[in-house]
Amino acid sequence: MTLHVDPRAIVHPTAKLADGVTIGPFAIVGEEVTIGAETSIAAHVVLERWTVIGARCRIGTGAVLGGAPQHLKYDGSPSYLHIGDENDIRELVVIQRSMKPGGSTRLGSHNFIMAQAHIAHDCVLGNHTTLASLTGLAGHVEVEDGAVIGGVTGVHQFVRIGAYSMVGGSSRLMQDVPPFLLAAGNPATVHGLNTVGLRRAGFSSEARRELKIAYRTLYRSGLNVSQALATIQCQLTPSAPVAHLISFIEHSQRGICS
16 A cells, blocks of 8 residues: 655654555644554644544544644643544544643544534543534543434533433533433433434343333432432343443433433
C-alpha cells in the first residue's frame, strides 16, 4: 500500500501516517498526530496535536479533532484524543482532547458520529455507539457500547448513557440513562425497555424477559431505587445484562432518569 496525500494538504513532519492513509485537499495534520492504516481524511479536516486515530476510519469534511478543550482551567499541558478502529466520523464533527495533563478523550471502535456532533473533553465512548447530528456531549460524559443518541440532544457533564440504551432526539439529559432502556424528553425520562434494539443486537428472549422484569420493578412498582434493586436481586438470578444494569445504577453519581 502507499499513501495518498493531496498536494494541497499540510502534514507536519512529526505526524505518523500508516500504509494506505488518504488525506484530502486542504486538510491539516498537526504535530505528533498518528493515523492508522487505510484511514481516510477528507478535505478541510483539521487534526490537532496529540491525536491518535486507528485503522480504517473515515473522517468527514471539515471535522476538527483533538483541539484544545473548551475549559477555562485548561493550562495547555499535553493531553490526548484516542480514536479506535473503523469509526465513521462525519462532516463538521468536533472532538476535543482531555483537559487533564496526560489525560485522554477516548472513542472505541465501530462508532458512527453524524454531522456536526460535538464531543467535549474527557468523554469516553465505547464501541458501536451512534450519535446523530447536532448531538452535544459536555465534558466527562460516558457512553457505553451500543448506545444510540438521537439528534439535537444535549448531555450534561458527567452523565452516563448505558449500554444498548436509546435516547430520543431533541432530549436534554441531566441524569444517567440506565442500560437497555429508552429515554426521551426535556428533561429526559425513561419510557420503557429498548426491545427492538436488544433484539437487533442479538440479546436472547430470556435476557429480554429478565430485563423487562427489572425495568418494571425499577419504574412501575412504586419502590424507591434501593428497594427496587434489592427486589430485583431477590426475584432474579441476575444474568450478565441484569447484573450490569444493577451495577450501573449502584455506581450512578448523578442519579438515574425518572
